[in-house]
Amino acid sequence: MTDERSATPSDEQRSDPEAASVVDDEPSAVDAESDGDPFTIADFHDASQREGRPVLTAAAVARALEIPHEDASDRLAALAEDGDLERLSVSTDPVVWYPTELEDLTDRERVVVFPKRREIVVDRPDQFTRAQLAQFAHLADANGEQGYRYVVRPEDVWSTPHDSFEDLARTMRQALGQRAEDLEDWVHSQWDRAHQFRLTTHEDGYTVLEAQTPEIMGNVARQKLDEEHVHAPISETEDWVREGAEAAIKRILYEAGYPVQDHRDLEAGEELAIELTVSLRDYQRTWVDRFAEAGEGVFVGPPGSGKTVAAMGAMAHVEGETLVLVPSRDLAQQWADTIVEYTSLEPHQIGQYHGGQKNVRPVTIATYQIAGMDRHRSLFDDREWGLVIFDECQHVPSDVYRRSTHLQSKHRLGLSASPIREDDRQTEIFTLVGPPIGTDWEALFDAGFVAEPELEIRYVPWGDDEQQNAYASAEGQEKYRIAARNRGKIDEVRYLLSAHPEAKAIVFVDYLEQGRELSEALDVPFLSGETPHHERRRLLEEFRRDERDLLLISRVGDEGIDLPTADLAIVASGLGGSRRQGTQRAGRTMRPAGGALVYVLATRGSREEDFARKQLQHLGRKGITVREQRVDDGAGEDED
CATH class of the missing domain: 3.40.50.300 (P-loop containing nucleotide triphosphate hydrolases)
Incomplete structure (x- = not known):
């Protein structure tokens, strides 16, 4: 069979410029392929980004994309034929190339991935892109509409709200506009780590730590944990957990790079019908939905973003008796007033427990100090809470406050404007309470919510x-x-x-x-x-x-x-x-x-x-x- 790409043009094609261009375009498109992938204007933009300027020589393109100089020249010529590039002869180099619409490079949304650093730099991202990025990356820097730097950290992958890696990979490709294979491979490895261990409830009522394989149980869990945490092995992949050691196990394995999935059958407490009397903003509804999927989490947002109201949305979802822990009695009173204002609950259903008054009701607001004292703990332990809310949860890792996290409930929710600790113990916030859930501050500024x-x-x-x-x-x-x-x-x-x-x-x-x-x-x-x-x-x-x-x-x-x-x-x-x-x-x-x-x-x-x-x-x-x-x-x- 004759290869059409090498066929001699007919006399009709020679005399017809448009017909000839069809023949000419075919070889340029195929010649401009590398491993089957066509060379497009997006590839030129990638090279431009790497070189740091919008006008490039063929040598610069070859260097940026790591291809031969001759291939770069052919590919640039093909894009020029398609009208995507312009060429200009200058004295210092035979030809330079630049986009036909130069403003396309500077005005459009631009996403650049740095896989080795696991960073993503975005210029002028739209709200959709930022919402997608927030599902698997952390906004590290923002300097207005022109520059956003995201970092993909292990904890971002561990807490992603996706049911499968395929769903997560789809979100990544939508956000990045491309498939970043090296980054996806690393994210996949972190996804696997996040699904190696889980806590479950045995039919006899005690807690079991399960591992995916005997190797991961032996090489990780049984190397890190001791008799303070587990009684004895049940099988090659199961250990019998000591009562009260669950939080320590989650923290130790988290620090080892293996977050534990918590699937225990915790008591949900008495049912409590709660309705919100205010509409949630879209991002608050997203927070509540993510909390509902995970059963735990930390709402992270700037002051004024409505974390307290969103927490009441979580209360309405759980519809169970709730314990709210706060740093001071002043905040306890403000929580009580706000719950009455924004929910269907009546004042007699809400109690406060601190130095000023001591009432335990279906919704009880207590200070961390009181909840952590031995003489008061039994009052909270004896009641089965459907939800425990940790306000200003950045305090939780401290030695005084962390005792309150021993209280068990089916659902846990933290609130914090800035989960930063100067002692670098902020990772404990997410192991003791739940994964971070939030919206980047700039998005709230842009939308006018804050x-x-x-x-x-x-x-x-x-x-x-x-x-x-x-x-x-x-x-x-x-x-x-x-x-x-x-x-x-x-x-x-x-x-x-x-x-x-x-x-x-x-x-x-x-x-x-x-x-x-x-x-x-x-x-x-x-x-x-x-x-x-x-x-x-x-x-x-x-x-x-x-x-x-x-x-x-x-x-x-x-x-x-x-x-x-x-x-x-x-x-x-x-x-x-x-x-x-x-x-x-x-x-x-x-x-x-x-x-x-x-x-x-x-x-x-x-x-x-x-x-x-x-x-x-x-x-x-x-x-x-x-x-x-x-x-x-x-x-x-x-x-x-």
């Missing part, structure tokens, strides 16, 4: 020579304390409040002495841990009702109470605190209303400068713009 605050670090001069000299001679933590209490910040707070006379403002301080000084200077009450609970509630209610436009508050406001929405937040001190603290304080302005401002004051030339940058840099990676401004010695005046 207002992106404007953050500005303001470097303030010393207020007097005495403090400056004391700082110079101090050492260690004392340097930080002196810089934090710089009296020059009092004038700067005054200036910022006067510059925004219509704003409802919250001023944060870390030190009682500084709080008292500001309270006297501004003639406002200072809300701290020393403030009686009834006085706290009164001040907060006045702020909510617009009867008060300024709150001065200590670190008790970071997590212990649900602060009202503010237009302006001024962080006068607290920069040596955690990254989570920075998120919480910035987040006090993150609500649907726009125009929110956050000013962070740092003493110029002190350690606070570095603390401020480090504390807020992770907010920059979430897409929030962080500015820096040097305050002149004349209070409030900035340098260009």
Whole structure:
């Protein structure tokens, strides 16, 4: 048989340019194939991305795509014939090539995969792409609409909401617009790891650890676990688990790279009909659906994204008696009020258990400290909870709070704006409670559900020579304390409040002495841990009702109470605190209303400068713009 590609054109084809182009196009399309894959404009864009410029020579394409120079020239010529590329002769090289529509390279959504680093860089992604990426990757950096960097971590694959690897691979290809084989192979290996172990309930009522194979049981579980965790083997792939050791087993194997699937038949508790009286936003509904599939999880989202309301959606799904654990009695009261406001439950169905009152009801809100005390534990252990909610669950790994996680329930749900721990124990959050479930912050900003605050670090001069000299001679933590209490910040707070006379403002301080000084200077009450609970509630209610436009508050406001929405937040001190603290304080302005401002004051030339940058840099990676401004010695005046 004659090969059509080498056939001599007929006289008719020679005389007809359009017919001749059909013959010419066939060999160029086939010649432009590599291992059966056609060379397309997308391949040129890939090469352009790797080389870092939109105009390429054949040599550059050959280098980027690792093909011979002659093949690159032929393929570029074929694309030019199709009208996808333009060629231009220049003096330094015979020919350069660029897209016919150059703006196609710069304006379109662009996804670039780096398999070895397991990173995905996306320019101008649409909401669909970001939603797909969020199902298997972590948003590590975002700098507005032009650049998003995702990292695919083991824990992202382990917690993906897919029933099979085929479903996950389909989502990956939709998000990436291509099949990244090396990345898929690694994701597949992590998927397999996540399905090697599971906890089940034996017919006699005790817990069993099961492994997929005798090899994985012997080489991993029986190497990592001891008599504190298991009684004895039942078979080559099963071990009898000691009562109460389940959480430790999950943590140990998770840290070994093998998350455990929890399929125990836990008690669901008494049924409790709950209906929401408010509609969930689309992303909140997605959170609840993912929680419903897994039976556990941690809702991760910025302040103002409605995690508490979404948690009530989870309560309505479970329809079982619920225990809510919170860091403080102030939050317990706010939870009780919110449940009455947004669900069909009546006040008599809701109890609080803490230092102020001790009532166990179908829905009980307790503090972590009380739930972890031996003399109170039996009250919670004896009741079968259908759902346990861990508010501000970033505290859970701490030695004081983790005892509360021993409480067993069929479903567990955590809530956190920023599950970051300075002791790097954040992975324990997800083994003790459940996998992370959330939406990237930038998506909420774009959709208008949460207002992106404007953050500005303001470097303030010393207020007097005495403090400056004391700082110079101090050492260690004392340097930080002196810089934090710089009296020059009092004038700067005054200036910022006067510059925004219509704003409802919250001023944060870390030190009682500084709080008292500001309270006297501004003639406002200072809300701290020393403030009686009834006085706290009164001040907060006045702020909510617009009867008060300024709150001065200590670190008790970071997590212990649900602060009202503010237009302006001024962080006068607290920069040596955690990254989570920075998120919480910035987040006090993150609500649907726009125009929110956050000013962070740092003493110029002190350690606070570095603390401020480090504390807020992770907010920059979430897409929030962080500015820096040097305050002149004349209070409030900035340098260009």
